[in-house]
Amino acid sequence: MTSAVSIRGVEKRFGSLRALDQVSLEIEQGEFFALLGPNGAGKTTLISALGGLVRPDAGQLAVMGHDVAADYRLARARLGIVPQEIVFDPFFSVRETLFIQAGYFGIPRSAALTAWVDELLHKLALTVKADNNMRQLSGGMKRRVLVAQALVHRPPVIVLDEPTAGVDVELRQTLWAFVRELNQAGHTILLTTHYLEEAQQLCQRIAMLKQGRVVALERTEDLLSAFSDRVLRVKIEGSLKADLAARARPADDGWIEFVLHDLAEVEPLLASLRSTGVAVRRMEVTEPDLEEVFLHVMETH
């Protein structure tokens, strides 16, 4: 099957700065994919190159098998990008903005389009603002209009560049529910975000970018298990025997932590605590954390 997004050996320099350095990625159709990296890593530049806003110095990019330069019309028709910066046209209302955007993609005004626009407005909680001028919307609402604009031509590949920045918690949930729904309906999703827990929950695969280079590219669960462990946390009464004390690491607030390489280690650990007369008052197992992985990857590259 053709990749939804194919990025091969892409390079981009801005003056002496290497914004993208030999970036290669293949994203399968139907994937929910996260592109992570610190500020200035090149995420937006890579997305811009995919949308034809940035012209790479070397390498190829394709959307659903269509080269973004040679077959730009086919490629762009299949791509919906929610830009990082909030932009809007102050001349138009929300509804006008969406109809105009659909027109740019060659979609004629029809009952079907009106129904889809209404559905987008509804899903993104914009219905009551539909006929307001764009200027009258809050930042979070403007961002949701950008999401609707990116979806108005029903692109198979949807790219969201930090879509939840400045959006409150409730709307963030609404947005993710909708994006998840789109993903389940077969759309490929490429996402950048600063909220790592979002990426961890939503995305099947993760690429990490640092200074324009791909420094990690793996399935989310593999990434988590390779770089981050489960931890057994306990609060106890009594003192640990030497061998257990060697394995333990003290944490805040009287907690003691044991790193687990496997969940099966929990049972014997608890058994040896009990057998040495230590009473466990509280206990929890923490799951691997993407934040930890992220910091580790960024430090070691």
Added chain:
Amino acid sequence: MAGIGFRTLLYKEVLRFWKVAFQTIAAPVLTAVLYLLIFAQALRGTTEPFPGVSYAQFLVPGLAMMSMLQNAFANSSSSLIQSKITGNILFILLPPLSHWDLYWAYLLASVARAIAVGAGVFLVAVLMADVPVRHPLWGLAFALIGSGMLGAMGIIAGLWADKFDQMAAFQNFIIMPLTFLSGVFYSIQGLPPVWQAVSHLNPFFYVIDGFRFGFFGQADVSPWLSLAVASTAFLAVSLVTVGLLKSGYKLRH
């Protein structure tokens, strides 16, 4: 060219000036009418620029064309620079619009605004000075070529300028001198030979002179010569415009 994408962009560009028609059409019409009132009054009784044509009559087509040229330029240039500065240029860069779609949409919206302004100036002016229309097709041809040329120049300026003051410089140092030195307010036959020669190098002169022919059936040079020069200039400017759009100049980095 006649795809839905192009038509939508044209519609949006027309709506953009139409929604603020008071500023984009009524205001320039008023300015031109004020010029007409003041100059026609101040220069009343001067020699007829053409036999049987009073100075006030002579002034009407020139002023109408000057307003058309300025507004054609203003339309495409201000739309582009505003979109670039606010960032909403993204909305037309992400869809599958071609450089031809962009060229024709911005150009035709400029022409539409120019024609609306020109018609406004003319309608008010005929109430003040009785202006004949001897060859309407010649007049229309020059109206279209002139506003097309300036619409295209506006696209170039809008692409080139990164800030509003650069745009103002383009307007003040290129467009205004070319317009004012093109014989809007006088017949170049009354000029010293050196300035006549200089005027003949200005493509705007041919646009205005040819346009005037459409009204009076008389002009400083043959309308065919004007047509040839104006069309060539329009074509040349358009080639540059389409080239810049195709290359993504200052749009795609």
